[in-house]
Amino acid sequence: MSLTLHFHPLSSFCWKALTALYENDTPFTPNPVNLGDEAERAALLRLWPIGRFPVLEDKGRGEIVPESSIIIEYLDSHYPGRTRFLSDDPARALQVRLRDRFYDLYAHLPMQKIVGDRLRPADSKDPHGVAEARGQLRTAYRMIDAQMEKGGWAMGDAFTMADCAALPVLFYGNKVEPLGNSHQNAAAYLARLLARPSVARVIKEAEPYFHMFPQENG
Ligand SMILES: N[C@@H](CCC(=O)N[C@@H](CS)C(=O)NCC(=O)O)C(=O)O
Structure with a gap:
């Protein structure tokens, strides 16, 4: 192989x-x-x-x-398959990349900061950095919620790289900074992602390791 x-x-x-x-x-x-x-x-x-x-x-x-x-x-x-992650249309491909960058840089990294702080020794925590990250993540949630008002995927009707990027943000983000009732479009989008067979498989294979996910006061 x-x-x-x-x-x-x-x-x-x-x-x-x-x-x-x-x-x-x-x-x-x-x-x-x-x-x-x-x-x-x-x-x-x-x-x-x-x-x-x-x-x-x-x-x-x-x-x-x-x-x-x-x-x-x-x-x-x-190794192209039935799902195309970008697009042959350069303008649309650029929009996919923008969504992917948005998810990685402005939502995934703040989420990672919050989780990473839980792994730091008690005397090396960074509460200021974590508060800043929570603020960034909430800004991203507001944007995602607005983008997802019409349902569908990050780029509309087709599943793309942007949806691959959205999954970890919404799944782990929801654990460390819950989406709550004020981001119902984002929460519905997370539910759609979790129902997708590829995503369901990723989560199922991660499940045996979830006990390793750092808890709040860990
Ligand atoms: N920009 C990289 C980020 C990769 C990344 O941060 N991976 C984390 C796991 S989610 C990692 O390898 N962490 C191990 C470490 O920092 O030692 C990507 O998109 O692949």
């Missing part, structure tokens, strides 16, 4: 790549990486010295592809 995904089933950014792979039933070898294991971390660092996953390895084409959005674009170009 040509493709190997280096990932962890609980990792929010890995969910983006997994959703895209499952969406088109793209064959790949999963390589779950335990970053707590020195040898496994070293192997990931050899592929991508930044040391973050997901990383896609394409032995057939001799490519190492890091970064969730780049992986999805790579799959769309070299």
Whole structure:
């Protein structure tokens, strides 16, 4: 098999790549990486010295592809399936990328900041940074809620890379900064995402690891 995904089933950014792979039933070898294991971390660092996953390895084409959005674009170009994650129309493809950047930079990273703070030692917490992240996440929720007023997917009728990016934000975001009653369109969108078979599979495979998700006062 040509493709190997280096990932962890609980990792929010890995969910983006997994959703895209499952969406088109793209064959790949999963390589779950335990970053707590020195040898496994070293192997990931050899592929991508930044040391973050997901990383896609394409032995057939001799490519190492890091970064969730780049992986999805790579799959769309070299292993296209029934779901197209970008678009052949450059203007629409640009809008997909904008939505993807919006989800990653203005919602996913704040969510990651809130979760990451739970892992810090008690004397190294960053309450100011976390408060700022909560504010950014709430701004993103308001925007998502407005975008989703008409239902459907992030780009309207077709499922795209932007929806792969939305899943981890809304799922984990809802755990650390609940959507509540004031973001019902966003909550309905999350429910639609969870009902999609590719997404349901990602969540099902993450379930055995959910106990590792850091709790508020952890
Ligand atoms: N921009 C990267 C972000 C990847 C990322 O932050 N991955 C996290 C897991 S969700 C990670 O590898 N964390 C491990 C660490 O920081 O040591 C992407 O889109 O793939």
